[in-house]
Amino acid sequence: MTAHIRFIPVTEITDPLTLSIGLSGGSGTGKTYTSLLMARGIAEVVTGRKGAPIGYVDTENRRALHYKSAFPEMLHFDMQAVDEAGQMIGFGPERWIQVIDAAEAANLPVVILDSFSHAWEGVGGVLDLHATTLDRLTGGKDDLKDKRSQLAWAEVKPRYRRLIDRIVRAKTNIIICTRAKPVMQKGFGDRAENARATKTRRKDVPWDPAADGDLMFEMTTMVILDPSAPGCPVHQIKVADQFKGLLDARRPMGIETGREMATWARGQGDAQAQKEKLDAARAAARSGRDALQAHYKGLDDAGKRLASTILDELKRIAVEADQARETVGGEISFNDTRPTPEDMARAEAEALAARSQEEA
Template sequence: MSIRFIPVAEINDPLTLAIGLSGGSGTGKTYTALLIARGIAEVKLGRKGAPIGYVDTENRRALHYKTSFPEMVHFDMKAVDGNEIGFGPERWIEVLDAAEAANLPVVILDSFSHAWEGVGGVLDIQAQTLDRMTGGDDSLKNKRSQLAWADVKPRYRRLIDRIVRAKCDIIICTRAKPVMQEGFGAKAKNARSTKTRRADVPWDPASDGDLMFEMTTMVILDPSAPGCPVYQIKVADQFKGLLDVRRPMGEDTGRAMAEWAKGQGDAAAQKAILDAARDVARKGTDAFTAYWNSDEVRANRPLLRTIIESLKELAASADADAGEADSDDPFGTTPTPEQLAAAEAEALAAIRESDDQAQAAE
């Protein structure tokens, strides 16, 4: 087999998108997915009414929107379909093969949670495999559980690899379950670890924990703001300017993402602006405040606000490091973690006060 490295100037094929939308009931997953898909399809095929593939596992729920989305091409993926039963990995691969064969520009998988926890899904397969390995002896299940996973996971990884390598764009909708909280108000946090690996996200997607990090973009919706990307689990710089936690995603979101995938968007310029702001923030609070209030940056503030919290943290950390480095006594006691945390908190408070004053001035 010959191996050839190709100059990137010769690679002009558009990139593909894999967008993950998760959320509980009433968060607008289905409608939002259809809107985003419409924008993507129109850009990819260059016309209104471009087809949207829809894989429906939830008793044809998507057909509630058939009047609003007449371009939808629907597949009712039932738990029982002829001689095929359940939502096993191989069946999903067959569905994606069919979507590509139909030359669909984008396909929505709703709900892909069935691939994980539905009839014939990964958890079901693992449980059945474990029963066979133990012969129904419950005392052996803990010892042989990992062996059962070793038998199932390769099948599921082939499905994930098929999604990643799909030629059509994919929007994956998954259910999310609320996580029990400890503490109250601003101090509340998750009482247990979740698949998102974040203590500030009170939802846990009903899917494989690794799946969301394979997505181009992964967000979790909240019932308090249907369609809005409230919890941004994985959002690359090129999409940060598109996703406002206060504004529902829609056709424009899909169009902008598709333009980026075609290489016609302004994502590269936006990323350069974000990276420049990070570099300044690493110089400390004073440098970043002056940068923020400069005339050249004023027009970029809406974009920079998408990462403002991380910029404040970078500046606060730089201030704390500078305070330690400027000590008159080079052999002095190293600050404790509590002292460093207090210094960072003080710097953050100063930045927020400056930010509030700037917003008031605007």
């Protein structure tokens, strides 16, 4: 039986979008407090009232309760690796799916998962599941582990992908906190960069989140906090244009950040207008450095502040545009010296005739 498929005009779709925000950082970077502040702003916009409930899933030995007097609206769930009977149940993908199901059933406007790193590297998490599966497939024989590692991943990864899909399709807003560890560096000062590249790293970000790259890039926003500036989105891994003017690496995120993000998700605010301004700056940069400079000078102070959020990107585009023009002397070159198929056939025929004469 063929399922009924209906394409819906966007003007009929009025449901607000949901946010999935990733905060990663080491100890002392302010993940817990920042997530609570942002959640308060989100909850107030979603419900239209102050003091709206904030769901908090705590795997960190009830660390969130340090802030219970500051956030009396918090609804706390102590997620432990053992159940009430003392049986080990771990932090497998299916448990996290149950948590999100429960948050939706409770009509929570926002839920914080802290620390979601347990889903990846905790007891019963993805790495633990892979190791257990690999032991089963190899019978504990070390010489077979390299050969059968991919088979083990083939069993585990679909379970984790179902969890990621559940997060993406959640009907409640989610803030995911993950741990981050320092990355070994090579070079010094401005020339320092990560010694080993992975899909979850950028060369200029000296932190490695304890999470999978598939999850990180599914987030609406993904930032890494640094101990040098607690709560500040210092390393912006994935930030949509709509939020670039909102996230300032020099300013801690807080209640207003959550409000602005939630306002955008409800189809309101000026986030789309900000994106259009950034696109206009990119269009100017594609005409080169002079055009970019002229565009920048014509902006008001607010426009300049917004453009500064992607200034490195704009400079790169402008430089590449100028270099492309210099390569062809400022014009399109029609003097293509590459041989055509006809030229190649003619040359081959001439060479063959010359060889025949020599043999004669």
